[in-house]
Amino acid sequence: MKKQERKIGVYDLNHTEIEYPEGIKWTRQRKAVYAVLWNATEPMSAVRIYHLVEQESDGEEYAPSTIYRILSAFEEKGLIEKEADMVDGTITYELCRGSHKHYAVCLECKRRIPLQNCPFAHIHLDRETEDFTIIDHKLEVYGYCKDCREVKSAEK
Amino acid sequence: MKKQERKIGVYDLNHTEIEYPEGIKWTRQRKAVYAVLWNATEPMSAVRIYHLVEQESDGEEYAPSTIYRILSAFEEKGLIEKEADMVDGTITYELCRGSHKHYAVCLECKRRIPLQNCPFAHIHLDRETEDFTIIDHKLEVYGYCKDCREVKSAEK
DNA sequence: ATCAGTGCAAACGATTTGCACCTCG
């Protein structure tokens, strides 16, 4: 009846080894959360992460508070990034890997397609912001992905 | 939290008459909410709007639920726009006036400076998005406004 | 007079917190 002795069933879909960064206590719970983030292809809410962790852990149960505390700990350690979903304001979390900060979001299927190249790389703002020192920016593009566009035009 | 709390009066600073659009029942409560939005210079959360309405109404009390219902009603009528704050995900509301959809947000004083010209207007995305039909976009620029930049450099 | 709009209180969902117990290093 001890839940503790069961093995965690969260492994990378491509059988890639998950790399657990050093300098942090790797408990069973933290590994499970980290694995979910590792395999994620887009930022996810705490609730979604919580469900995925339980789902992947095959019967294991977790306290919601634990998930939130783990996410805070990860964020403090700089392992993950906390961000607000620009559509509905949901707070989301994402593993810090280099690259893509921007997404094209399909209004139909809600899929988030990462943009590799930042269209703002070469942009400079004009007079109205010359009194403003730019540190960072956030951009999201909305529309319809190829699949959904085809479905919509076929419906007519 | 003693930042620079900018005061917003119920009446237009330039003594402009508030125009209440037709086709909607203008109760005392709705007028109060509309006035706050009319005078706002940036999107505000429901809670902030609620506080401002009570503050400006000099003793009058309002049920929080009323504020939320009014905001929903306004949104359905197309009078206001509901959006997520890109920094912390707070849901905000703003009167629909033409123009400025983008802001430069000061990381220090949290002030939101509207950008009149959309820098995205001249941008075209590259191959990775050619299979994506763009309908809209959202952009925010982060950094330090003139005042805060000066304060920060003076501190050193 | 009618029916949408309101106030109130209770319900709600997501997140946080206090405290006793457990476990990784």
Added chain:
DNA sequence: CGAGGTGCAAATCGTTTGCACTGAT
């Protein structure tokens, strides 16, 4: 073994809902 992580339950916060009453048109 000890600091720190976890589970649980209760608390909090913003927002929503049901219902009886009120008020704009």
